Amino acid sequence: MTTPSDSALPAAHASDKAAPWPAYVTASVACHAGAGLLAVAAPASWPWAVAAIAVNHAVLTAGGLWPRSRWLGSNWTCLPAHAAARREIAITIDDGPDPAVTPAVLDLLDAHGAKATFFCIGTAARAHPALAREIVRRGHSVQNHSDRHSHRFSLLGPKAMAREIAAAQASLADITGEAPRYFRAPAGLRNPFLAPVLQRLDLQLVSWTRRGFDTVRRDPTVVLARLARSLAAGDIVIAHDGNAARTADGDAVVLAVLPELLARARSLGLVAVTLPAASLHPRSDDTGTPAETTASASP
Ligand SMILES: [Zn+2]
Numbered sequence: 171m172t173t174p175s176d177s178a179l180p181a182a183h184a185s186d187k188a189a190p191w192p193a194y195v196t197a198s199v200a201c202h203a204g205a206g207l208l209a210v211a212a213p214a215s216w217p218w219a220v221a222a223i224a225v226n227h228a229v230l231t232a233g234g235l236w237p238r239s240r241w242l243g244s245n246w247t248c249l250p251a252h253a254a255a256r257r258e259i260a261i262t263i264d265d266g267p268d269p270a271v272t273p274a275v276l277d278l279l280d281a282h283g284a285k286a287t288f289f290c291i292g293t294a295a296r297a298h299p300a301l302a303r304e305i306v307r308r309g310h311s312v313q314n315h316s317d318r319h320s321h322r323f324s325l326l327g328p329k330a331m332a333r334e335i336a337a338a339q340a341s342l343a344d345i346t347g348e349a350p351r352y353f354r355a356p357a358g359l360r361n362p363f364l365a366p367v368l369q370r371l372d373l374q375l376v377s378w379t380r381r382g383f384d385t386v387r388r389d390p391t392v393v394l395a396r397l398a399r400s401l402a403a404g405d406i407v408i409a410h411d412g413n414a415a416r417t418a419d420g421d422a423v424v425l426a427v428l429p430e431l432l433a434r435a436r437s438l439g440l441v442a443v444t445l446p447a448a449s450l451h452p453r454s455d456d457t458g459t460p461a462e463t464t465a466s467a468s469p
Contacts, residue, residue, distance in 0.1 A: 192243040192365045194230065201226040230362050237358025237377045243365030246352075246376040246406065253448035254404030259440045260448055261286040261431075262378065263424065264315055264354065265385075265412030267294055267301040271422040272411045276308055278425065282432040284442035286310050289354045289376075292317035292338030294412060299345045306346045311444035314338050314350040314373060324359035332367045339371060352376045352445050376445065379405040382427065388415045390426035397427065398434050407431070 205219035229241065238247045249260055261279075263286055266272045272288075279286055288305050290312050295302040305312055316323060317337040326334065335353060343349040353373040355364065360375075368375055380401075382393035397407050414422035435442055 192362075194242055194362060198226055198230065198362075237355070242360060242362055243368070244375060246374060248379045248406055249404045249445075249448045251404070252452050253443070254402075255452075257403040257440050258443045258448050259401070259403065259435060260406045260445055261428075261442045262289055262354070262376070262406060262408045262445075263287070264289045264408060264410050265294070265319065265414075266290055266410075267298045267305065268412040268414075269298055269301055271414055271424065272298075272301055272305070274422075274425050275411050275428065276305065276310070278428045278432070279310065279442075280308065282429070282436070282442075284432050284435075285444045285447065286442065287313055287352070287445045288411070289313050289315035289352075290338075290342060291315050291319045291412065292341045293319075295338075295345050296341050302342070302345045303347075306348060309444075311446050312342055312346050312348070312350065313352040313354070313376075313445065314342060315354050316356050317341070319356045321356065323356045324361050326361070326363070328363040328367060331361075331363050332370070335367060335371060335373070339373070351449075376406065378408040381408045382423075384423040384427065385410050385413045385415055388417055388423065390417055390423050393423055394427045394430055397431055401431075401434060401438060401440070403440060 201222055205222045208222075209216045209219040239245065240247075248254070249258060261284065263272075263275060266288060267290055275286075288310060290302060290305075292314075295312070302312055314335060315338070317334050320326075320334070323331070323334065339350055351372070351374060353368055353371075354376050358377050364375070380397055380399070382396040384393045387393050393409075397409070401407075409424040409427065411422065411424060414424055417423055417426050432442065
């Protein structure tokens with residue numbers, strides 16, 4: 171895996187987020203304006219103007235359907251370089267909390283001395299608030315995975331998208347006592363409206379380095395192979411406690427995969443930490459305050 175330099179990564183705090191308009195917005199506005207001018211100045215060329223706009227929209231759509239793309243704004247596909255230098259990885263567990271699976275996941279993480287980040291759904295957290303609090307009490311992190319995990323999330327307009335994310339943000343902060351700083355889109359799918367919403371809510375989009383498709387793949391061997399292949403410092407891996415596929419024995423796939431994944435990480439000298447822990451800058455003081463919040467230097 172190629173770990174980008176710190177300067178190539180977005181800051182975890184809004185105060186460090188430089189551009190008010192993502193590059194794609196500027197490029198799209200320029201494209202539309204240029205196409206309009208072309209059509210006015212040379213009416214016979216209108217098919218070319220229409221084609222330019224069509225290509226622009228195709229690129230925006232493709233960027234939204236490709237979870238690891240950065241075309242639509244800042245997107246962590248791996249940890250910051252300083253975390254990779256510390257040989258850290260992030261295990262992210264999505265779609266919970268789920269009382270049938272999450273407690274066993276927590277026990278496995280404890281047994282291996284690993285910390286993880288749980289991208290929780292607002293409705294699930296409100297249904298199981300004690301479990302969401304237990305995740306945090308055991309040293310893990312709860313982050314925002316939308317309020318309802320709608321399969322139509324990537325089709326929402328800016329207001330509906332903002333409502334969906336803000337509702338989860340309010341619930342998760344209220345239940346756990348800690349406001350999420352990271353957001354993951356349902357299935358990783360989004361549209362151009364997401365980046366401005368996240369910027370307003372002070373949330374950093376996080377996708378992943380590798381995923382095992384453990385909501386559909388029932389064979390833990392296959393899922394493990396995808397997650398552990400070329401596992402390296404700085405990786406963000408994704409698994410599921412909610413919506414998890416079941417093995418032939420009826421267990422959630424994540425429960426069969428985690429022990430071996432964590433053992434392999436340890437054998438490689440890798441340390442599983444939460445996303446907030448990974449964002450801590452080397453210059454952080456002993457209080458754990460991220461240097462990004464106190465220093466003017468880039469993250
Ligand atoms: Zn999900």
